[in-house]
Amino acid sequence: MRIRRVRRADIPQIARLYYETVHRVNARDYGPEQIEIWAPQVYPDAFWQRRFRRHRVLVAEDDGAVTGFVELGRKGEIDCFYVHYAHQHRRIGGALMGRVEREARGRGNRRLRADVSITAEPFFRRIGFRIVRRQIKICRNRTFKQTVMEKRLRRTG
Numbered sequence: 001m002r003i004r005r006v007r008r009a010d011i012p013q014i015a016r017l018y019y020e021t022v023h024r025v026n027a028r029d030y031g032p033e034q035i036e037i038w039a040p041q042v043y044p045d046a047f048w049q050r051r052f053r054r055h056r057v058l059v060a061e062d063d064g065a066v067t068g069f070v071e072l073g074r075k076g077e078i079d080c081f082y083v084h085y086a087h088q089h090r091r092i093g094g095a096l097m098g099r100v101e102r103e104a105r106g107r108g109n110r111r112l113r114a115d116v117s118i119t120a121e122p123f124f125r126r127i128g129f130r131i132v133r134r135q136i137k138i139c140r141n142r143t144f145k146q147t148v149m150e151k152r153l154r155r156t157g
C-alpha cells in the first residue's frame, strides 16, 4: 500500500468507493433513508473535481487500485474520509490519517477536527481524537447523529 496525492485519473474510482462504502459500511449505523440522502448516486467526476479544489486529498493505493481517500482542509478539517468497503480494518484508514497528521503539522495546523459519523467514532478515538460535542446535523429534513472530534497536534522540531 502507498499513500500519495490524488490524481485526476483516480476520480472515477473515488466516486464509486464513496457510494459503496456509504451503502455497505455506514448503512450498519444509519437508516436507508439517511443513506439515500448521504449517497443518492455515484456522483459525477465534476462533483469531486470541484470538492478537491478546496482540499488537499490523499489516496491509499494498492496495485493501482484506490483503497481509501481523505480530504484535508486548510485549517486542519478532515472532510470526506472513506476506505473501500472490501478493505476495511486493514489499517488503511490509520495509514491515511498518519500522513494527514504529518502534512497538517508540517504546514503549522494546531489541530485536526472532524464531524465524525457513528461508524467512525471508535476509529477516531483509537487514533487519539477527543470528543468536542455530539450534534445532530439536518440534511434534506433528515437528522444525522455526528460527533465533533479533534486532535491537538504537538509542534515538531
Ligand SMILES: CC(C)(COP(=O)(O)OP(=O)(O)OC[C@H]1O[C@@H](n2cnc3c(N)ncnc32)[C@H](O)[C@@H]1OP(=O)(O)O)[C@@H](O)C(=O)NCCC(=O)NCCS
Pocket: 021, 025, 026, 080, 081, 082, 083, 084, 087, 088, 089, 090, 091, 092, 093, 094, 095, 114, 115, 116, 117, 119, 120, 122, 123, 126, 127
Ligand atoms: C473509519 C474508516 C475510514 C477507518 O478505516 P480502516 O482502514 O478500516 O481503519 P484501520 O484498519 O486503519 O483502523 C485503525 C484502528 O482503529 C480501530 N478501528 C477501526 N474501526 C473500528 C471500529 N468500527 N470499532 C472499533 N475499532 C475500530 C482498529 O481496531 C484499528 O486498530 P488496530 O490497528 O490497532 O487494530 C473506515 O471504517 C470507513 O471507511 N468507514 C466508513 C466511512 C466513514 O464513516 N468515514 C468517516 C466519516 S467521518
